[in-house]
Amino acid sequence: xxxxxxxxxxxxxxxxxxxxxxxxxxxxxxxxxxxxxxxxxxxxxxxxxxxxxxxxxxxxxxxxxxxxxxxxxxxxxxxxxxxxxxxxxxxxxxxxxxxxxxxxxxxxxxxxxxxxxxxxxxxxxxxxxxxxxxxxxxxxxxxxxxxxxxxxxxxxxxxxxxxxxxxxxxxxxxxxxxxxxxxxxxxxxxxxxxxxxxxxxxxxxxxxxxxxxxxxxxxxxxxxxxxxxxxxxxxxxxxxxxxxxxxxxxxxxxxxxxxxxxxxxxxxxxxxxxxxxxxxxxxxx
Amino acid sequence: xxxxxxxxxxxxxxxxxxxxxxxxxxxxxxxxxxxxxxxxxxxxxxxxxxxxxxxxxxxxxxxxxxxxxxxxxxxxxxxxxxxxxxxxxxxxxxxxxxxxxxxxxxxxxxxxxxxxxxxxxxxxxxxxxxxxxxxxxxxxxxxxxxxxxxxxxxxxxxxxxxxxxxxxxxxxxxxxxxxxxxxxxxxxxxxxxxxxxxxxxxxxxxxxxxxxxxxxxxxxxxxxxxxxxxxxxxxxxxxxxxxxxxxxxxxxxx
Numbered sequence: 001x002x003x004x005x006x007x008x009x010x011x012x013x014x015x016x017x018x019x020x021x022x023x024x025x026x027x028x029x030x031x032x033x034x035x036x037x038x039x040x041x042x043x044x045x046x047x048x049x050x051x052x053x054x055x056x057x058x059x060x061x062x063x064x065x066x067x068x069x070x071x072x073x074x075x076x077x078x079x080x081x082x083x084x085x086x087x088x089x090x091x092x093x094x095x096x097x098x099x100x101x102x103x104x105x106x107x108x109x110x111x112x113x114x115x116x117x118x119x120x121x122x123x124x125x126x127x128x129x130x131x132x133x134x135x136x137x138x139x140x141x142x143x144x145x146x147x148x149x150x151x152x153x154x155x156x157x158x159x160x161x162x163x164x165x166x167x168x169x170x171x172x173x174x175x176x177x178x179x180x181x182x183x184x185x186x187x188x189x190x191x192x193x194x195x196x197x198x199x200x201x202x203x204x205x206x207x208x209x210x211x212x213x214x215x216x217x218x219x220x221x222x223x224x225x226x227x228x229x230x231x232x233x234x235x236x237x238x239x240x241x242x243x244x245x246x247x248x249x250x251x252x253x254x255x256x257x258x259x260x261x262x263x264x265x266x267x268x269x270x271x272x273x274x275x276x277x278x279x280x281x282x283x284x285x
Numbered sequence: 286x287x288x289x290x291x292x293x294x295x296x297x298x299x300x301x302x303x304x305x306x307x308x309x310x311x312x313x314x315x316x317x318x319x320x321x322x323x324x325x326x327x328x329x330x331x332x333x334x335x336x337x338x339x340x341x342x343x344x345x346x347x348x349x350x351x352x353x354x355x356x357x358x359x360x361x362x363x364x365x366x367x368x369x370x371x372x373x374x375x376x377x378x379x380x381x382x383x384x385x386x387x388x389x390x391x392x393x394x395x396x397x398x399x400x401x402x403x404x405x406x407x408x409x410x411x412x413x414x415x416x417x418x419x420x421x422x423x424x425x426x427x428x429x430x431x432x433x434x435x436x437x438x439x440x441x442x443x444x445x446x447x448x449x450x451x452x453x454x455x456x457x458x459x460x461x462x463x464x465x466x467x468x469x470x471x472x473x474x475x476x477x478x479x480x481x482x483x484x485x486x487x488x489x490x491x492x493x494x495x496x497x498x499x500x501x502x503x504x505x506x507x508x509x510x511x512x513x514x515x516x517x518x519x520x521x522x523x524x525x526x527x528x529x530x531x532x533x534x535x536x537x538x539x
Binding site: 177179180182183184185186187188189190191193197198201202205276278279280 | 337339368369372373375376378379380382384386387388389390391392399400403404405432433434448449452
Protein backbone atom coordinates (compact mmCIF):
# COMPACT_ATOMS: atom_id res chain seq x y z
CA UNK A 1 0.00 0.00 0.00
CA UNK A 2 1.28 3.49 -0.81
CA UNK A 3 1.84 5.88 2.15
CA UNK A 4 -0.64 8.81 2.33
CA UNK A 5 0.79 11.91 0.56
CA UNK A 6 2.23 14.65 2.82
CA UNK A 7 -0.24 17.49 3.64
CA UNK A 8 0.50 20.96 2.21
CA UNK A 9 2.02 23.66 4.50
CA UNK A 10 0.41 27.04 5.46
CA UNK A 11 -2.82 25.83 7.14
CA UNK A 12 -2.34 26.18 10.94
CA UNK A 13 -3.84 23.84 13.49
CA UNK A 14 -7.07 25.41 14.87
CA UNK A 15 -7.95 22.76 17.41
CA UNK A 16 -8.11 24.16 20.95
CA UNK A 17 -9.47 27.56 19.81
CA UNK A 18 -13.05 28.37 20.90
CA UNK A 19 -15.73 30.25 18.99
CA UNK A 20 -16.17 33.70 20.60
CA UNK A 21 -19.55 34.72 22.01
CA UNK A 22 -21.48 37.19 19.91
CA UNK A 23 -22.63 40.37 21.73
CA UNK A 24 -26.24 40.36 20.36
CA UNK A 25 -26.66 44.13 20.89
CA UNK A 26 -29.94 44.26 19.03
CA UNK A 27 -31.58 41.65 21.25
CA UNK A 28 -30.73 43.60 24.39
CA UNK A 29 -32.01 46.89 22.99
CA UNK A 30 -35.26 45.42 21.67
CA UNK A 31 -35.92 43.57 24.95
CA UNK A 32 -35.43 46.82 26.92
CA UNK A 33 -37.80 48.68 24.60
CA UNK A 34 -40.51 46.04 24.98
CA UNK A 35 -40.19 46.06 28.78
CA UNK A 36 -40.62 49.83 28.69
CA UNK A 37 -43.80 49.57 26.62
CA UNK A 38 -45.20 46.86 28.91
CA UNK A 39 -44.45 48.98 31.99
CA UNK A 40 -46.25 51.93 30.41
CA UNK A 41 -49.32 49.80 29.67
CA UNK A 42 -49.32 48.37 33.22
CA UNK A 43 -49.08 51.88 34.66
CA UNK A 44 -51.92 53.14 32.49
CA UNK A 45 -54.20 50.32 33.65
CA UNK A 46 -53.17 50.72 37.31
CA UNK A 47 -54.12 54.40 37.18
CA UNK A 48 -57.16 53.90 34.95
CA UNK A 49 -60.70 53.67 36.22
CA UNK A 50 -60.59 49.99 37.12
CA UNK A 51 -61.36 48.78 40.61
CA UNK A 52 -58.97 45.84 40.78
CA UNK A 53 -60.48 44.74 44.06
CA UNK A 54 -63.66 43.85 42.13
CA UNK A 55 -61.61 41.72 39.74
CA UNK A 56 -60.08 39.68 42.55
CA UNK A 57 -63.39 39.48 44.40
CA UNK A 58 -65.40 38.20 41.43
CA UNK A 59 -62.64 35.99 40.04
CA UNK A 60 -63.76 33.19 42.34
CA UNK A 61 -67.42 34.17 42.76
CA UNK A 62 -69.79 31.22 42.69
CA UNK A 63 -71.67 32.44 39.60
CA UNK A 64 -68.42 32.92 37.68
CA UNK A 65 -67.15 29.46 38.67
CA UNK A 66 -70.46 27.95 37.56
CA UNK A 67 -70.06 29.88 34.34
CA UNK A 68 -66.62 28.47 33.55
CA UNK A 69 -67.83 24.95 34.39
CA UNK A 70 -70.80 25.37 32.06
CA UNK A 71 -68.50 26.76 29.39
CA UNK A 72 -66.15 23.79 29.57
CA UNK A 73 -68.99 21.24 29.74
CA UNK A 74 -70.58 22.77 26.67
CA UNK A 75 -67.24 23.02 24.82
CA UNK A 76 -66.43 19.36 25.47
CA UNK A 77 -69.90 18.03 24.60
CA UNK A 78 -70.28 20.18 21.49
CA UNK A 79 -66.78 19.23 20.35
CA UNK A 80 -67.57 15.53 20.83
CA UNK A 81 -70.73 15.94 18.76
CA UNK A 82 -68.72 17.89 16.20
CA UNK A 83 -65.99 15.25 15.93
CA UNK A 84 -68.55 12.46 15.65
CA UNK A 85 -70.43 14.28 12.89
CA UNK A 86 -67.14 15.29 11.29
CA UNK A 87 -65.91 11.69 11.03
CA UNK A 88 -69.25 10.43 9.69
CA UNK A 89 -69.51 13.24 7.14
CA UNK A 90 -65.87 12.85 6.06
CA UNK A 91 -66.43 9.12 5.46
CA UNK A 92 -69.59 9.93 3.51
CA UNK A 93 -67.73 12.51 1.49
CA UNK A 94 -65.01 10.03 0.55
CA UNK A 95 -67.40 7.19 -0.29
CA UNK A 96 -68.19 6.12 -3.83
CA UNK A 97 -71.94 6.57 -3.25
CA UNK A 98 -73.04 9.79 -5.00
CA UNK A 99 -76.06 10.22 -2.67
CA UNK A 100 -73.94 10.10 0.50
CA UNK A 101 -71.38 12.35 -1.16
CA UNK A 102 -73.85 15.10 -2.01
CA UNK A 103 -75.59 14.90 1.39
CA UNK A 104 -72.18 15.43 3.02
CA UNK A 105 -71.29 18.29 0.71
CA UNK A 106 -74.70 19.89 1.31
CA UNK A 107 -74.31 19.69 5.08
CA UNK A 108 -70.90 21.33 5.00
CA UNK A 109 -72.15 24.00 2.63
CA UNK A 110 -75.19 24.87 4.76
CA UNK A 111 -73.57 24.99 8.19
CA UNK A 112 -70.36 26.67 7.12
CA UNK A 113 -72.27 29.14 5.02
CA UNK A 114 -74.31 30.82 7.77
CA UNK A 115 -73.10 32.63 10.91
CA UNK A 116 -72.91 30.54 14.06
CA UNK A 117 -74.85 33.07 16.11
CA UNK A 118 -77.69 32.91 13.58
CA UNK A 119 -77.76 29.10 13.82
CA UNK A 120 -77.91 29.33 17.63
CA UNK A 121 -80.84 31.72 17.45
CA UNK A 122 -82.63 29.47 14.94
CA UNK A 123 -82.27 26.38 17.14
CA UNK A 124 -83.39 28.30 20.21
CA UNK A 125 -86.43 29.66 18.43
CA UNK A 126 -87.38 26.39 16.79
CA UNK A 127 -90.66 26.51 18.68
CA UNK A 128 -91.79 29.38 16.45
CA UNK A 129 -91.65 27.00 13.47
CA UNK A 130 -92.70 23.75 15.12
CA UNK A 131 -94.78 24.38 18.27
CA UNK A 132 -94.83 20.65 19.01
CA UNK A 133 -92.18 18.15 18.04
CA UNK A 134 -92.04 14.38 18.30
CA UNK A 135 -92.45 11.08 16.53
CA UNK A 136 -95.98 10.78 15.14
CA UNK A 137 -98.06 8.40 17.23
CA UNK A 138 -95.29 7.62 19.71
CA UNK A 139 -94.19 10.70 21.54
CA UNK A 140 -94.61 14.44 21.31
CA UNK A 141 -93.78 17.47 23.39
CA UNK A 142 -93.95 21.24 23.25
CA UNK A 143 -90.85 22.55 21.50
CA UNK A 144 -90.33 25.30 24.08
CA UNK A 145 -89.93 22.65 26.77
CA UNK A 146 -87.53 20.51 24.76
CA UNK A 147 -85.40 23.21 23.21
CA UNK A 148 -83.73 24.48 26.38
CA UNK A 149 -80.79 26.88 26.12
CA UNK A 150 -78.52 23.91 26.85
CA UNK A 151 -79.89 21.76 24.00
CA UNK A 152 -80.04 24.66 21.57
CA UNK A 153 -76.43 25.59 22.35
CA UNK A 154 -75.28 21.96 22.05
CA UNK A 155 -77.01 21.45 18.70
CA UNK A 156 -75.99 24.82 17.34
CA UNK A 157 -72.34 24.58 18.35
CA UNK A 158 -71.93 20.84 17.70
CA UNK A 159 -73.57 20.70 14.28
CA UNK A 160 -71.71 23.79 13.16
CA UNK A 161 -68.46 22.32 14.44
CA UNK A 162 -69.17 19.08 12.58
CA UNK A 163 -69.13 20.95 9.28
CA UNK A 164 -65.63 22.30 9.95
CA UNK A 165 -64.34 19.11 11.55
CA UNK A 166 -65.44 17.02 8.57
CA UNK A 167 -63.01 18.91 6.38
CA UNK A 168 -60.21 18.43 8.92
CA UNK A 169 -60.96 14.70 9.11
CA UNK A 170 -61.18 14.41 5.34
CA UNK A 171 -57.74 16.02 5.02
CA UNK A 172 -56.41 13.56 7.60
CA UNK A 173 -57.82 10.54 5.77
CA UNK A 174 -56.48 11.77 2.44
CA UNK A 175 -53.04 12.08 4.03
CA UNK A 176 -52.91 8.32 4.63
CA UNK A 177 -51.21 6.48 1.78
CA UNK A 178 -53.50 4.50 -0.57
CA UNK A 179 -51.23 1.51 0.03
CA UNK A 180 -52.54 1.35 3.60
CA UNK A 181 -56.11 0.78 2.34
CA UNK A 182 -54.82 -1.88 -0.05
CA UNK A 183 -52.80 -3.66 2.63
CA UNK A 184 -55.87 -3.64 4.88
CA UNK A 185 -58.03 -5.04 2.06
CA UNK A 186 -55.40 -7.65 1.28
CA UNK A 187 -55.76 -9.10 4.77
CA UNK A 188 -59.51 -9.29 4.23
CA UNK A 189 -60.70 -6.10 5.91
CA UNK A 190 -63.84 -4.36 4.73
CA UNK A 191 -63.93 -0.61 4.12
CA UNK A 192 -65.25 0.41 7.52
CA UNK A 193 -62.95 -1.86 9.49
CA UNK A 194 -59.96 -0.63 7.48
CA UNK A 195 -61.01 2.94 8.27
CA UNK A 196 -61.41 2.26 11.98
CA UNK A 197 -58.35 0.08 12.56
CA UNK A 198 -55.83 1.34 10.02
CA UNK A 199 -56.68 4.67 8.44
CA UNK A 200 -58.25 6.74 11.24
CA UNK A 201 -55.48 6.04 13.81
CA UNK A 202 -52.96 7.29 11.29
CA UNK A 203 -55.13 10.23 10.30
CA UNK A 204 -55.44 11.24 13.97
CA UNK A 205 -51.76 12.13 14.09
CA UNK A 206 -52.31 14.65 11.32
CA UNK A 207 -55.64 16.03 12.53
CA UNK A 208 -54.84 16.62 16.22
CA UNK A 209 -53.08 19.99 15.74
CA UNK A 210 -55.96 21.45 13.70
CA UNK A 211 -58.52 19.81 16.02
CA UNK A 212 -56.76 21.38 19.02
CA UNK A 213 -57.11 24.66 17.22
CA UNK A 214 -60.81 24.00 16.63
CA UNK A 215 -61.34 23.06 20.27
CA UNK A 216 -59.73 26.28 21.49
CA UNK A 217 -62.03 28.07 19.08
CA UNK A 218 -64.97 26.14 20.53
CA UNK A 219 -64.16 27.17 24.13
CA UNK A 220 -64.49 30.77 23.07
CA UNK A 221 -67.39 30.19 20.66
CA UNK A 222 -69.51 28.99 23.60
CA UNK A 223 -69.66 32.65 24.65
CA UNK A 224 -72.03 33.16 21.71
CA UNK A 225 -74.52 30.97 23.56
CA UNK A 226 -74.94 33.88 25.98
CA UNK A 227 -77.43 35.29 23.44
CA UNK A 228 -79.72 32.30 24.00
CA UNK A 229 -79.51 32.46 27.80
CA UNK A 230 -77.17 29.53 28.27
CA UNK A 231 -75.47 30.29 31.64
CA UNK A 232 -71.87 30.11 30.46
CA UNK A 233 -69.01 32.31 31.63
CA UNK A 234 -69.66 35.46 29.62
CA UNK A 235 -73.42 35.30 30.19
CA UNK A 236 -72.93 35.10 33.96
CA UNK A 237 -70.34 37.89 33.96
CA UNK A 238 -72.79 40.06 32.03
CA UNK A 239 -75.55 39.30 34.52
CA UNK A 240 -73.31 40.53 37.34
CA UNK A 241 -72.37 43.77 35.64
CA UNK A 242 -75.96 44.47 34.72
CA UNK A 243 -76.50 44.58 38.49
CA UNK A 244 -73.35 46.34 39.71
CA UNK A 245 -72.20 48.24 36.58
CA UNK A 246 -68.58 47.02 36.95
CA UNK A 247 -68.43 46.24 33.23
CA UNK A 248 -64.68 46.25 32.61
CA UNK A 249 -63.83 44.46 35.86
CA UNK A 250 -66.15 41.56 35.06
CA UNK A 251 -65.02 41.36 31.44
CA UNK A 252 -61.45 41.11 32.76
CA UNK A 253 -62.57 38.31 35.10
CA UNK A 254 -64.11 36.42 32.18
CA UNK A 255 -61.07 37.07 30.02
CA UNK A 256 -58.71 35.68 32.66
CA UNK A 257 -60.74 32.49 32.92
CA UNK A 258 -60.80 31.98 29.15
CA UNK A 259 -57.03 32.51 29.06
CA UNK A 260 -56.52 29.99 31.85
CA UNK A 261 -58.72 27.38 30.18
CA UNK A 262 -56.91 27.70 26.86
CA UNK A 263 -53.50 27.63 28.60
CA UNK A 264 -54.36 24.29 30.20
CA UNK A 265 -55.55 22.82 26.89
CA UNK A 266 -52.27 23.35 25.05
CA UNK A 267 -50.18 20.85 27.08
CA UNK A 268 -53.10 18.40 26.95
CA UNK A 269 -52.95 18.56 23.20
CA UNK A 270 -49.25 17.73 23.29
CA UNK A 271 -49.95 14.63 25.39
CA UNK A 272 -52.55 13.52 22.87
CA UNK A 273 -50.18 14.13 19.97
CA UNK A 274 -47.59 11.94 21.62
CA UNK A 275 -50.14 9.16 22.03
CA UNK A 276 -50.93 9.10 18.33
CA UNK A 277 -47.31 9.54 17.23
CA UNK A 278 -46.64 5.85 17.95
CA UNK A 279 -44.33 4.38 15.35
CA UNK A 280 -43.25 7.66 13.83
CA UNK A 281 -39.55 8.20 13.46
CA UNK A 282 -39.27 11.27 15.68
CA UNK A 283 -40.43 9.37 18.73
CA UNK A 284 -38.99 5.99 17.86
CA UNK A 285 -35.38 7.03 17.64
CA UNK B 286 -56.73 -35.49 -11.37
CA UNK B 287 -55.40 -32.35 -9.77
CA UNK B 288 -57.02 -29.06 -10.57
CA UNK B 289 -55.26 -25.77 -11.00
CA UNK B 290 -55.31 -23.56 -7.88
CA UNK B 291 -55.76 -20.51 -10.08
CA UNK B 292 -57.48 -20.65 -13.45
CA UNK B 293 -57.42 -17.44 -15.46
CA UNK B 294 -59.57 -17.42 -18.59
CA UNK B 295 -59.67 -14.73 -21.28
CA UNK B 296 -59.18 -11.91 -18.80
CA UNK B 297 -59.17 -8.30 -20.01
CA UNK B 298 -58.66 -5.15 -18.00
CA UNK B 299 -58.69 -1.58 -19.25
CA UNK B 300 -57.71 1.67 -17.60
CA UNK B 301 -59.63 4.09 -19.79
CA UNK B 302 -58.16 3.70 -23.28
CA UNK B 303 -55.16 1.74 -22.00
CA UNK B 304 -55.47 -2.06 -22.28
CA UNK B 305 -53.63 -3.38 -19.23
CA UNK B 306 -54.58 -7.02 -19.87
CA UNK B 307 -55.70 -8.54 -23.17
CA UNK B 308 -57.19 -12.00 -23.32
CA UNK B 309 -54.93 -13.52 -20.66
CA UNK B 310 -55.42 -17.23 -19.87
CA UNK B 311 -53.23 -19.10 -17.44
CA UNK B 312 -53.26 -21.95 -14.92
CA UNK B 313 -51.29 -21.98 -11.70
CA UNK B 314 -50.90 -25.43 -10.17
CA UNK B 315 -50.78 -26.21 -6.44
CA UNK B 316 -47.22 -25.92 -5.14
CA UNK B 317 -46.02 -24.16 -8.25
CA UNK B 318 -43.69 -21.14 -8.10
CA UNK B 319 -44.39 -18.89 -11.06
CA UNK B 320 -42.36 -15.81 -11.89
CA UNK B 321 -43.91 -13.11 -14.06
CA UNK B 322 -41.42 -10.97 -15.90
CA UNK B 323 -41.75 -8.14 -18.38
CA UNK B 324 -41.25 -4.41 -18.80
CA UNK B 325 -43.21 -2.01 -16.61
CA UNK B 326 -46.68 -1.53 -18.01
CA UNK B 327 -46.73 -5.06 -19.41
CA UNK B 328 -49.65 -6.02 -17.14
CA UNK B 329 -47.95 -8.42 -14.72
CA UNK B 330 -48.73 -6.34 -11.60
CA UNK B 331 -52.29 -5.76 -12.82
CA UNK B 332 -52.73 -9.52 -13.19
CA UNK B 333 -51.73 -10.05 -9.55
CA UNK B 334 -54.02 -7.25 -8.41
CA UNK B 335 -56.93 -8.81 -10.30
CA UNK B 336 -56.34 -12.16 -8.58
CA UNK B 337 -56.40 -10.37 -5.23
CA UNK B 338 -59.37 -8.25 -6.37
CA UNK B 339 -57.64 -4.95 -5.66
CA UNK B 340 -58.57 -4.38 -9.31
CA UNK B 341 -61.71 -5.66 -11.01
CA UNK B 342 -61.52 -7.34 -14.39
CA UNK B 343 -63.54 -6.12 -17.35
CA UNK B 344 -63.94 -9.44 -19.13
CA UNK B 345 -63.22 -13.12 -18.60
CA UNK B 346 -63.02 -14.94 -15.31
CA UNK B 347 -60.61 -15.95 -12.59
CA UNK B 348 -61.21 -19.07 -10.49
CA UNK B 349 -59.32 -19.59 -7.26
CA UNK B 350 -59.55 -23.00 -5.64
CA UNK B 351 -62.49 -23.73 -7.91
CA UNK B 352 -64.42 -20.62 -6.90
CA UNK B 353 -65.20 -17.83 -9.35
CA UNK B 354 -63.78 -14.54 -8.03
CA UNK B 355 -65.71 -11.31 -7.56
CA UNK B 356 -68.92 -12.31 -9.34
CA UNK B 357 -71.66 -14.92 -9.25
CA UNK B 358 -73.39 -16.33 -12.29
CA UNK B 359 -77.15 -16.23 -12.01
CA UNK B 360 -79.85 -16.17 -14.65
CA UNK B 361 -77.37 -15.75 -17.47
CA UNK B 362 -75.81 -12.68 -15.91
CA UNK B 363 -72.85 -11.96 -13.66
CA UNK B 364 -73.66 -10.27 -10.37
CA UNK B 365 -70.98 -8.61 -8.28
CA UNK B 366 -70.34 -10.16 -4.89
CA UNK B 367 -70.77 -8.13 -1.73
CA UNK B 368 -67.77 -6.56 -0.02
CA UNK B 369 -68.01 -9.20 2.69
CA UNK B 370 -67.86 -12.09 0.22
CA UNK B 371 -64.94 -10.51 -1.63
CA UNK B 372 -63.18 -10.11 1.72
CA UNK B 373 -63.71 -13.82 2.38
CA UNK B 374 -62.27 -14.72 -1.04
CA UNK B 375 -59.26 -12.48 -0.42
CA UNK B 376 -58.35 -14.52 2.64
CA UNK B 377 -57.23 -17.31 0.33
CA UNK B 378 -54.47 -15.13 -1.04
CA UNK B 379 -51.66 -13.28 0.67
CA UNK B 380 -50.25 -10.17 -0.96
CA UNK B 381 -46.79 -8.67 -0.58
CA UNK B 382 -46.44 -5.17 -1.96
CA UNK B 383 -43.54 -3.42 -3.60
CA UNK B 384 -43.63 -0.67 -0.97
CA UNK B 385 -44.27 -3.03 1.98
CA UNK B 386 -47.34 -1.09 3.22
CA UNK B 387 -46.84 -2.12 6.81
CA UNK B 388 -49.13 -0.36 9.28
CA UNK B 389 -46.78 2.28 10.75
CA UNK B 390 -48.72 2.70 14.00
CA UNK B 391 -48.38 -0.97 14.90
CA UNK B 392 -45.33 -3.00 15.88
CA UNK B 393 -44.02 -5.81 13.70
CA UNK B 394 -45.90 -8.36 15.79
CA UNK B 395 -49.11 -6.29 15.83
CA UNK B 396 -48.92 -6.01 12.04
CA UNK B 397 -48.90 -9.79 11.85
CA UNK B 398 -51.66 -10.41 14.42
CA UNK B 399 -54.00 -7.72 13.06
CA UNK B 400 -55.59 -9.84 10.33
CA UNK B 401 -56.02 -13.12 12.24
CA UNK B 402 -57.51 -11.41 15.32
CA UNK B 403 -59.58 -8.67 13.68
CA UNK B 404 -60.71 -10.30 10.45
CA UNK B 405 -60.67 -14.01 11.23
CA UNK B 406 -61.72 -13.44 14.83
CA UNK B 407 -59.26 -15.95 16.22
CA UNK B 408 -58.06 -16.09 19.82
CA UNK B 409 -55.34 -13.50 20.57
CA UNK B 410 -53.13 -15.91 22.57
CA UNK B 411 -53.08 -18.54 19.88
CA UNK B 412 -52.46 -15.93 17.16
CA UNK B 413 -49.66 -14.36 19.16
CA UNK B 414 -47.87 -17.69 19.46
CA UNK B 415 -48.16 -18.27 15.74
CA UNK B 416 -47.05 -14.73 14.96
CA UNK B 417 -43.99 -15.11 17.18
CA UNK B 418 -43.14 -18.28 15.27
CA UNK B 419 -43.60 -16.42 11.95
CA UNK B 420 -41.33 -13.55 13.03
CA UNK B 421 -38.72 -16.13 13.94
CA UNK B 422 -39.19 -17.85 10.57
CA UNK B 423 -38.41 -14.61 8.70
CA UNK B 424 -35.40 -14.09 10.97
CA UNK B 425 -36.69 -11.13 12.98
CA UNK B 426 -37.36 -12.56 16.42
CA UNK B 427 -35.38 -9.71 18.01
CA UNK B 428 -37.43 -7.06 16.17
CA UNK B 429 -40.93 -8.28 17.06
CA UNK B 430 -41.73 -5.18 19.12
CA UNK B 431 -40.14 -2.65 16.75
CA UNK B 432 -42.22 -0.23 14.75
CA UNK B 433 -41.83 -0.30 10.95
CA UNK B 434 -39.96 3.03 11.02
CA UNK B 435 -37.27 1.37 13.14
CA UNK B 436 -36.72 -1.41 10.59
CA UNK B 437 -34.71 -1.42 7.37
CA UNK B 438 -36.51 -1.93 4.06
CA UNK B 439 -35.52 -5.58 3.94
CA UNK B 440 -36.72 -6.19 7.48
CA UNK B 441 -40.02 -4.42 6.73
CA UNK B 442 -40.58 -6.58 3.68
CA UNK B 443 -39.91 -9.73 5.70
CA UNK B 444 -42.50 -8.59 8.27
CA UNK B 445 -44.89 -7.96 5.37
CA UNK B 446 -44.35 -11.54 4.18
CA UNK B 447 -45.02 -12.81 7.71
CA UNK B 448 -48.18 -10.67 7.87
CA UNK B 449 -49.47 -12.26 4.67
CA UNK B 450 -48.57 -15.77 5.85
CA UNK B 451 -50.39 -15.24 9.15
CA UNK B 452 -53.70 -15.45 7.26
CA UNK B 453 -52.74 -18.98 6.16
CA UNK B 454 -53.29 -18.28 2.45
CA UNK B 455 -53.32 -20.96 -0.24
CA UNK B 456 -51.55 -18.65 -2.66
CA UNK B 457 -48.93 -15.97 -2.10
CA UNK B 458 -48.74 -13.03 -4.49
CA UNK B 459 -45.54 -10.99 -4.59
CA UNK B 460 -45.63 -7.66 -6.43
CA UNK B 461 -42.01 -6.70 -7.13
CA UNK B 462 -41.08 -7.45 -3.52
CA UNK B 463 -37.46 -6.33 -3.86
CA UNK B 464 -37.78 -3.37 -6.24
CA UNK B 465 -37.92 -0.74 -3.49
CA UNK B 466 -34.95 -2.17 -1.59
CA UNK B 467 -31.33 -1.10 -1.45
CA UNK B 468 -29.23 -3.67 -3.33
CA UNK B 469 -27.59 -5.09 -0.20
CA UNK B 470 -31.02 -5.85 1.33
CA UNK B 471 -32.46 -7.79 -1.62
CA UNK B 472 -30.78 -11.06 -0.65
CA UNK B 473 -32.41 -11.40 2.76
CA UNK B 474 -35.91 -11.03 1.30
CA UNK B 475 -35.21 -13.47 -1.54
CA UNK B 476 -33.86 -15.96 1.02
CA UNK B 477 -37.18 -15.87 2.90
CA UNK B 478 -39.05 -16.35 -0.37
CA UNK B 479 -36.84 -19.29 -1.35
CA UNK B 480 -37.50 -20.95 1.98
CA UNK B 481 -41.22 -20.40 1.42
CA UNK B 482 -41.01 -21.91 -2.06
CA UNK B 483 -39.22 -24.97 -0.68
CA UNK B 484 -41.96 -25.41 1.92
CA UNK B 485 -44.41 -26.03 -0.92
CA UNK B 486 -46.29 -22.72 -1.00
CA UNK B 487 -47.93 -21.81 -4.30
CA UNK B 488 -46.43 -18.49 -5.34
CA UNK B 489 -46.86 -15.92 -8.11
CA UNK B 490 -43.95 -13.52 -8.14
CA UNK B 491 -43.70 -10.40 -10.25
CA UNK B 492 -40.01 -9.70 -10.29
CA UNK B 493 -37.02 -8.25 -12.07
CA UNK B 494 -34.68 -10.63 -10.21
CA UNK B 495 -33.92 -13.03 -13.04
CA UNK B 496 -31.40 -14.89 -10.87
CA UNK B 497 -34.17 -15.67 -8.41
CA UNK B 498 -36.46 -16.74 -11.24
CA UNK B 499 -33.80 -19.04 -12.67
CA UNK B 500 -33.12 -20.63 -9.30
CA UNK B 501 -36.57 -20.94 -7.78
CA UNK B 502 -39.29 -20.68 -10.41
CA UNK B 503 -40.98 -23.77 -11.78
CA UNK B 504 -42.30 -21.65 -14.60
CA UNK B 505 -41.46 -18.23 -15.99
CA UNK B 506 -44.10 -16.18 -17.80
CA UNK B 507 -43.00 -13.28 -19.97
CA UNK B 508 -45.65 -10.61 -20.54
CA UNK B 509 -45.65 -7.66 -22.91
CA UNK B 510 -48.37 -5.10 -23.64
CA UNK B 511 -50.92 -6.87 -21.47
CA UNK B 512 -50.52 -10.31 -23.03
CA UNK B 513 -48.55 -13.46 -22.30
CA UNK B 514 -45.84 -13.72 -24.95
CA UNK B 515 -43.93 -16.77 -23.82
CA UNK B 516 -43.92 -19.18 -20.91
CA UNK B 517 -42.13 -22.31 -19.88
CA UNK B 518 -39.40 -23.67 -17.65
CA UNK B 519 -37.09 -20.98 -16.30
CA UNK B 520 -34.07 -22.44 -18.09
CA UNK B 521 -35.94 -22.42 -21.41
CA UNK B 522 -37.52 -18.96 -21.23
CA UNK B 523 -34.50 -17.24 -19.72
CA UNK B 524 -31.80 -19.39 -21.36
CA UNK B 525 -33.20 -20.05 -24.82
CA UNK B 526 -36.17 -17.74 -25.52
CA UNK B 527 -38.08 -18.47 -28.71
CA UNK B 528 -39.89 -15.15 -29.17
CA UNK B 529 -38.11 -12.08 -30.51
CA UNK B 530 -39.76 -9.83 -27.88
CA UNK B 531 -38.55 -12.06 -25.06
CA UNK B 532 -35.03 -12.01 -26.49
CA UNK B 533 -35.11 -8.21 -26.78
CA UNK B 534 -36.36 -7.84 -23.18
CA UNK B 535 -33.79 -10.23 -21.74
CA UNK B 536 -30.88 -8.63 -23.58
CA UNK B 537 -32.03 -5.21 -22.35
CA UNK B 538 -32.29 -6.38 -18.73
CA UNK B 539 -29.07 -8.38 -18.40
